[in-house]
């Protein structure tokens with residue numbers, strides 16, 4: 001069992017810069033495949049290095065199975081070699097003077113494993129990572145993808161309860177990345193290892209992870225399943241970071257936004273500065289109008305191989321504005337032409353509302369409490385806005 005608990009961890013490299021990691025807490029459950037996702041410099045690698053023990057915490061605690069590995073206030077720090085954690089970085093750091101087999105065997109030897117057991121383990125790893133035939137080669141004689149597999153084999157041979165991977169696929173070409181992703185999923189299922197995987201590639205995170213931790217500027221923005229993150233983004237940053245093409249954002253006080261909100265049953269007035277997010281694939285274009293549609297013009301149609309991006313311009317009724325740009329994606333060959341007028345409809349699941357501060361606002365209908373009165377009539381349902389943290 002390898003449950004990792006981060007409690008209010010911070011890392012400040014220098015006093016005159018903001019912290020690289022700022023008061024982050026999360027639970028990484030036993031057997032999870034957790035992806036730490038975020039833009040460059042948001043603190044992903046620092047989190048991984050702190051779990052590995054390669055960086056000291058500035059504050060907080062890291063514990064595995066309730067046993068502290070690093071606790072600043074209690075002065076506890078377990079060195080990396082005593083943590084039983086496997087680590088694979090972007091640069092594979094194989095021993096250049098050792099063959100593939102020796103590279104995989106080396107750590108087992110240090111552990112004091114018998115020769116017979118070592119050879120058996122090495123042979124198993126070679127088959128599992130499909131590097132048969134390369135046993136006697138040196139790292140310099142291997143391709144990037146082969147080195148990657150050897151690095152993984154070397155780490156997995158040690159049977160770590162926790163495997164930390166820092167952008168391990170970033171040096172591979174698209175085809176190899178795809179096959180390595182499938183391999184990582186298979187290895188995860190086979191070994192049941194708790195994996196923490198750092199990436200800035202949202203597609204990689206969405207396809208591999210059981211849980212995703214989205215980071216920005218050292219702070220945790222949201223922790224959830226890939227579905228949670230995509231369908232219920234905790235804030236505007238997460239909504240805009242996840243999704244390709246990105247979510248459309250339009251001011252919620254415009255007549256177009258009001259129409260979309262009314263179409264999904266929202267009857268309140270959005271707060272000042274609120275923004276409406278519309279996922280591109282949740283937009284539907286039709287020729288027929290209705291009260292819940294908005295008139296737009298097709299400005300561009302971009303084929304992307306099996307899918308199309310349709311760019312739209314919604315005329316603005318508001319003075320001083322040229323209108324709003326919307327992006328729609330479809331996997332059905334579009335029958336629209338550039339310059340054509342279309343009616344934009346939205347699916348309720350594709351609509352998100354954010355406050356001026358970027359917090360998610362609920363669009364859910366919440367029934368009003370039964371009013372006890374002499375004629376005992378039921379109050380009609382109403383819609384309320386709540387911040388995410390207020391919702392159950």
Ligand SMILES: Nc1ncnc2c1ncn2[C@@H]1O[C@H](COP(=O)(O)OP(=O)(O)OP(=O)(O)O)[C@@H](O)[C@H]1O
Pocket residue numbers: 013014020038039040041042043044045046047200
């Ligand atoms: N040893 C260091 N000394 C000082 N600052 C550092 C050090 N290592 C990282 N930083 C800073 O800490 C912040 C977080 O860095 P980190 O490498 O954790 O980000 P990251 O999200 O992994 O980025 P990337 O995706 O580019 O690898 C950055 O602003 C970086 O410049």
